[in-house]
Amino acid sequence: MSYTGPDFDPPQPRRSRRGPLTVALAALVPGALLGWAVYAAVGGPADDGGSAHATATGSPSARTPSPGGASPTGTPDDDRGPSASPTATAPSPSASAPAGSGPLKGKVVVIDPGHNPGNARHTGEINRQVDIGTHRKECDTTGTATNDGYAEAEFTLDVAHRMRAILREQGATVKLTQDADRPFGPCVDERARIGNEANADAVVSIHADGSGAGNRGFHVILPGSVRAGAADTRAIVGPSRELGERIAGNFVRVTGSAPSNYVGGGTGLVTREDLGGLNLSTVPKVFIECGNMRDSKDAALLTSGAWRQKAAQGISEGIVSFLRG
Template sequence: MSYTGPDFDPPPSRRFRRGPLTVALAALVPGALLGWAVYAAVGGSGDDGGDASASAGASASASSPAPSSAGASPSDESDESDESDESDGKKPSASPDSGSASASSSPSASAPAGTGPLKGKVVVIDPGHNPGNFQHTAEINRQVNIGTNSKECDTTGTSTNDGFSEAKFTLDVAHRMRSLLEGQGATVKLTQDDDRPFGPCIDERARIGNKAKADAVVSIHADGSGTGNRGFHVILPGPVNSGAADTRAIVEPSRELGERIAGNFVRATGNGPSNYVGGGTGLVTRKDLGGLNLSTVPKVFIECGNMRDSKDAALLTSGAWRQKAAQGISEGIVSFLRG
């Protein structure tokens, strides 16, 4: 998704409540980012002038820890419309997708929860942008109410310069996450699994998580920003109370979820936070995304990298790297749900 639309809100200052959970969270992201900084200084490629996500390709693979508590290795809201994606108006061609994880036999539905630390927990994964949106531009351009104003139902998403689409990327990462989280005993539901012609619209995506009474919802995306803009960022809901939107109850838990994901994403992938939004924190707060505004359960978005930058694109198109991304996001969810 491209961020040519509304300005980002600056990351809010830390809360002053100093309970044990808050203290732990306060240490989590800085520690992870410090670890990334040491990695970049000692083992990083250093070939991109100190960009926040300099640790690409093989270096990232070498520095990544072995899979941990999120389980064994094995789609928007993209509000995304909300995100004013740059999609060039053309349908990206399918690219070879080495290492892709297969979908379960029942699209969008979770397999029966097993035993594990997340038994009884419900996780909704929201893969941004349906691959079929390109054939349904009239439908996805329909306006829907997001509380503060109206936005398009959805967008097509972006793609790499070689035609690997954001929609394919998000579904692949979602499938990998589903395997990891179900292995931990969670009940997992996808908002879409390329099992419908287009959509769902951003308001419906929010309702899916609400109806499921999800303990955590994560919307998966990749950005479409300019060349040289690199790294991931996690988008948090800001306080909104307008029309059908009231995020006040989820702002704090969503921030905790986002911080956990950011810290684990750094450790799992070896890649640093965005060098173009978030002030190096990897965290951005927004009040203009319907998928967040209409959620009544903890929810965040993650932009895993920038598809329009060749170095980030090399990672996003790698099945091995997507497994690391899925691992990092999943471990962040596990950490959040286990407290």
Template sequence: MSYTGPDFDPPQQRRPRRGPLTVALAALVPGALLGWMVYEAVGGGGTGGADRTASAAPTAGTSAAPSAPAGTPAASPSASASGSPGDDGKEPGSGPLKGKVVVIDPGHNPGNFRHTAEINRQVDIGTNRKECDTTGTSTNDGYTEAEFTVDVAHRLRTLLEKQGATVKLTRDGDSPAWGPCVDERARIGNTARADAAVSIHADGSAPGDRGFHVILPGSVHAGAADTRAIVGPSHDLGVRIAGNFLRETGEPPSNYVGGGTGLVTRTDLGGLNLSTVPKVFIECGNMRDSKDAALLTSGAWRQKAAQGLSEGIVSFLRQS
């Protein structure tokens, strides 16, 4: 997801590069310390980036990720690096998270750039009206955010289902050719009465901008939006995800938003404004930075990303 606004060009075409965001040193240093405190508070201290789980492809029967556009390098597709999750013999719905419902929202859709009229349609997000959806971003080699997000979502679903959770995706391999709109994505989580909802994204900022950040809902009470009841639990969910994501992936907190904490609060996202269940977004890295792109296109790293997300969600659900 582009942090500064929608991009409606086909993902294989490079967008003009935006200038780097300037962060004052005086703000960055205390912010980095706060980020480390968040990390330690949720059980950090492990070796950053240690591969604690084998890379795994989506489980048998799972819809495959959409095909990459022409020009996508062989290393980019969603096929995993090595190994697959073993069959632990557990019956579906058994495990410590039995009875818990998690909604995973893989950002964007690979067909959005061919349906600009549909995704440009304005929808009510409470505070104002906004585009139904955006195209998302891509690496310079053409690996799209939409492909990345559904691949991580499949891996995350496998991990959570092994814990006994019921997992629903807002879109999958059999989804319509575009969307769903941001208001519908929120409604899916609300209708499911999810105990936790996570929207997965990757950013499209300037080269040199690196790191992940978790977006938390701000307090909104306007129109169809009322987040007041979910602000607190969503913050808890976000902090737990941030700490575990950092530990599992080794990806640092963003160096261009969040002051080094890896946490950002926003009130302009319909997927958060319209949610009535605890929900956060995560920008897993910057697809336009070569170092982050090398991670995001790695199946082994995507498995670590799914593991970090899973551990954050599990930690939240076990105390809720």
């Protein structure tokens, strides 16, 4: 996700070395900073992809930037980047997955993979202005990409597919806002509407940032309190923060990634009032920027299939923790 525009739809565990107490602490973190401190204290992994978790534990525990450049403002937008074939792409089940019999039976999760791979071929359509409550902005953006051309839109779909498989095993009904099954979009207002109409118990928008080299780490974007036009987030601010905190803590624990060193003050949490995907949501929703595609060290993680599995696992475990209370 780019940090150039006002409305982006979005910025190795070694379990044998962590005992039950560590997992419990990670589940209770009020923010990613404490989760990172706990993880580092028990010897978290370095920057390699490492082996991935197989299943969720159920622990309670944009304006379009230049595809090859960093966003001018260093703040997230809605989508970015040229398309490239992902490595180690996860299997892609149907867009709306049936519920199973696990602990999340009866729960509905909407996963919003930021930036359709086809957006770059439909710039006229995605530049169309839509109403996000506080103002009007572009329908969508193309997203960013690594220096080697791995597109954010490919990354987000891959992580979304992995999350869908994990959450289905937990019994949830899972819906994707798009699965590269449409020429472009959906627009940011429609992305919000999909979650609302599904009466989702949780919505997570998946992104990767396009900030400057040296800016590293993940951050979770929370909705601010907005009441303007069609936007009224007051009812979802509290539960969305809880969802975001649980995702941040579990993301740290599972991936070993640190919270962002350039936004969020080291907490891994950022509140924004200018994103249509959040402003128009009536159900708990957050964005996660899993890392910075324009930094070579973060890019090495984002292009690793093993690390993407861990990212999907960490986000999913945060969702499971939130939905189980």
